[in-house]
Amino acid sequence: MSNKILSFVLFLLALSAHLNATPPNRNSDANEIITTLTLRDQQQVIIRRMREEDINEAGEIIRAAYLDDCKNIEHATSEERCQMFTVPVERTRHALHNIHNDKDSVLFVAELAEKNSNVAQLLGCCRVKLNPEGNSKDNGPFGQIGPIAARIGLQGTGIGTALIRVAEEYVVRQWHVCEMQLDAHSIPKPVEGVVHPMTPLLQFYAKRGYRRVGKTMWFDPANSNYVTMPGHLCHLERMVKDLCVPSATTGGDGTKRGREQQSAEKSPKRMRKHQNSAYSVKNYVKDLIKDDDHLNVLVEAAVDLAHNVGLIKRLDDSDSRSRMNSDFASIIPFTLFPSPYPRQIFLQALDVQTGLQKLYFRVSCDYAFLAEQFKDVIKTNDLMRRMAEIMHEIQREGQKQAYTLFLARSDYMVGVQLDKETGQKKYGLKQVEMNIGSVVGSAFGPRTAELHRQMLQKVGMDASNLPESRAFNTLAEGLYLGWQKFGDPDAVVVFAVLQGSVHRFDERAIEYELQRISEGKVNIVRMSSKEAYHKLRLDEDFKLRLSADGRVVALVYSRSGPLPEWTDEEWHARRTIERSTAIKTSTMFSALSSSKKVQQVLAKPGMIERFLPDPEDKEIIAEIRKTFAGLWGLEKDDDETRNLVQHAIDNPDLYVLKPQNEGGGHNYFDEELREKLQHFTHEERAAHTLMERIQPMIVKNYMVRPHEEPVLSDVVAELGVFGCLLGDKRNLSILHNKQHGYLVRTKPASSTESGITAGGVYDSLNLF
Structure with missing residues (x-):
């Protein structure tokens, strides 16, 4: 057993003994050992x-x-x-x-x-x-x-x-x-x-x-x-x-609940703050584990459940010729229990999703706006340059498909701020980013929730505060509507996937759900972005067809890229798809519209109103704006921008520096942020967005990873809300706009990235 776990167990035992005792005076426990630790020279x-x-x-x-x-x-x-x-x-x-x-x-x-x-x-x-x-x-x-x-x-x-x-x-x-x-x-x-x-x-x-x-x-x-x-x-x-x-856990004899009630009677003002605060978080996880043996039993049960519910990834064979053909599977990392989360903030994230989808749909239809925003970014960002080049070509050539399909996920954190008037903490929903197209986790999120539902039952806790999620059903429904709108019952749907992705089974869940919804009418063809170069061709009438048998492609669901490491063949394949009559999720227009740059521009006063001018949208505009963190463009060379950059150099802990690359990650924090801003050329700086660093809500949980011993840790949860929109770019009409489903990715509080491949784990929510 690790020293950290030993320290934590000893600490719990000591505190438990102290809480259950009735000492004659306040110093009777002066000799108790609270915890132990080992110094670098191994002294205890x-x-x-x-x-x-x-x-x-x-x-x-x-x-x-x-x-x-x-x-x-x-x-x-x-x-x-x-x-x-x-x-x-x-x-x-x-x-x-x-x-x-x-x-x-x-x-x-x-x-x-x-x-x-x-x-x-x-x-x-x-x-x-x-x-x-x-x-x-x-x-x-x-x-x-x-x-x-x-x-x-x-x-x-x-x-x-x-x-x-x-x-x-x-x-x-x-x-x-x-x-x-x-x-x-x-x-x-x-x-x-x-x-x-x-x-x-x-x-x-x-x-x-x-x-x-x-x-x-x-x-x-x-x-x-x-x-x-x-x-x-x-x-x-x-x-x-x-x-x-x-909070008190739901023990069989109710003794912990009784202690909390007694504390409230003795110290009503203290407990009143706890109960009325916006952050009366029920940090119950630490109280569920009795000892190491109990922890080991629960972890073993959770790992078995993960395999049973499909919270797994396929392992690669060492032989590269049989990549992704391995019969071996391993668990996807997850938390042992659902993390506590404010119910009001969760509902706020759900309520704003369809408004966000409408906003980004309108942005993606405004070619002139997108071209203007990326004119400086493309000077130094090769990925954005190649994406913009395809967008410009499609605009000149004329878009061959009026319908566009958004499969979206908006990511949030619970931000913590101090109220300047009252001096008390305020907790609010803060958007991290908007993702359109290649949104992962729609199946793994619900599977994690199912695992957690059973884990709570094992420890005798109520699981009714875990919200339901079938996000993969929402995405599959959107794909089915897009296929129907294309109008050819014999046309196929192409899943363009990332070779070797840990989210293979997440993709498969959407595929199987699409087949279920369509009663087997939709034929689905999977291929990687590399294979698409050889397996797809474009006719003179701009119909996209399978090279092997000539079947028409109705819809392309891109789960891969665009990525900086793409080869010329992969870019050629994407250009072919973009020029075709196939309905796409996403297009280069929608991919650029969901970039950090556009997110930053939309945070400016009056920008949301430009795309949502109707009086009926006034309320949703206000709700969207509440979720924005501070965002600043760095393309200008004026006093305001120079002062901002200097402030970030002096206080790198207050900011995040974000490049425009797709796929998450790549962000700069702390000393790396300072170094980049000190040495960037003006053009390099213009290709980045500066964002306020969100001070997150921190809770306790165990993270379960393959071949690692779980340790109670300070963690931060990032909520992702799923939705789907089908729109007509010709008249900006919306044919379908729906929100349903969520996922949670949780990371150590000391980490800067929440992606599963970057050390994060899947989680779900225990609402309070």
Whole structure:
């Protein structure tokens, strides 16, 4: 068993014992071990509540660590560093003694598991405090962490991180609050309205989930209990982290539910914030697992279920001549249980989907608009250039097919922001991107939900909050309507697929559903984008036919590309398809319309109204706009753009830099973003879009992957909502516009990409 799992199990056992006990006073549990960890030199360390006899040693650790931290302030001069001193030791001891006896404070210490008289025992310490009333009448209770200190020479060994984690878990379970705040050394003199670069200390906390909220403050060094320094350096910046408040699980005897009710009676104001907050997340997963044996039993059951419901991928043979002909299959990665998700935000995503599809259909019909938006992008982006060239050719030649079919998926995250007026957190739906055509996961999403439904039943939980999803049925229905609209009952449907795709069975589910809906009337032919060059031909009347037998192609469903690595033959095949009378999903027009560039332009004031001018669309326009994150084009060379770029260079953690490539991924974050913006030419910069980095809602879950031990992790869920639209480009009429089905791809909170091939896993939703 890994150290992380051992630490987590010990932590749960310790807290469970503490919660079920009835100690005579608040310090009766001072000797309990909260968790254990292993340092890089393999020494075992335990974390426990501080005792009275620890005060002297803890005080020395804090004084030394804080002095070292202050002397490393980047903007401090040598003379100023000479003016930094620790305060008298008696003052620190007195402060820690008061904290130790404060009913709303707890001190944790880290020490070596094996006693050694020749080595200092305490390695670090951390204090956490409850603010029961908040800091205003509109702000509920929260935890406040600090001081946090590791012994000099032990920074970077994981002691500080472990202390922070223990403190966070403690305030959630003991105090039922969902927010932690801290104040860290920031800048010498804050300037109003200016977001300053992160100091190393701020970066340390940011990597552990704390976010800047734009609040700085000055403190009087005369009141410091640990270190004093020149007053103009005494500025702090507030950072905040959202903590997921666990709910009671549905145990057979109801004891956990009873404890939560008792806590509400004793501390109604704390629980009221939990219950009324927009983020009263039921973070139940961590409470479902009794021990390692229980976890292993559940994982084994889940893996069997995955194979049974078809949440699997085919493995390639090592012999390249038999690629994708292997009889071996492996599970597609998934979460052990459905992740908690706000019901209101989920419904908001469903409600806006048909409006989005109508908007992007209108955009795809506006050739002049698309040509204008990509005139700068194509100068340095070869993929966009080749796509635009085909679009221009089709426009000059005249489009041979008026009907267009959208198979769409709009992806979202739950964004977290701070309300400037109330100081409370707000949670909202934020669109990541719009995908049209090659949308994956329509079958794997429902299969994951079915797996989760059975897993919840195994642990005695209600599965009624898992929304139904048959997205593959929606897509198959759209393909059938497109085939019917073509008007030739003998014409075939071509699935142009990616060779070796992990989503092969996802594609097959749509194929089988299409055959079921059509009662076997639709003939389906699969081929890769490479094979299409040889297997498709274009007649003089622009009908697309199969080269082998001459059958007419009614519809082409492209699950592959366009991709940067396409060969000339693959591009030729796509050009042939685009020029034909076949109905296509998607066309180059619709593919370009769903690019990051167009997404950015649509976020400008008045742009949605350009495509949805009818008064009846006013309400849906407002709903669409609510989902937009900040988006900026970089093609201009004016002061506004230069200032924006500089701000992103100074604060790369606030942005994502997105190229225009299809297929997801390829994005730049943090230092890579900074480096790209510093070295891009103007033309290269113009081929990218700058997007506000969404601060996501984080929950706990286990991720199950082949040949890996599942570990309880902080994860972020990305919701995808499916839909289908069939429209006539001649008069902009919409013949079919439907939303149905969803998928969830979940990634580690530390990861930047959510795709399954990039480390993400399939998930579903437990709505609350």
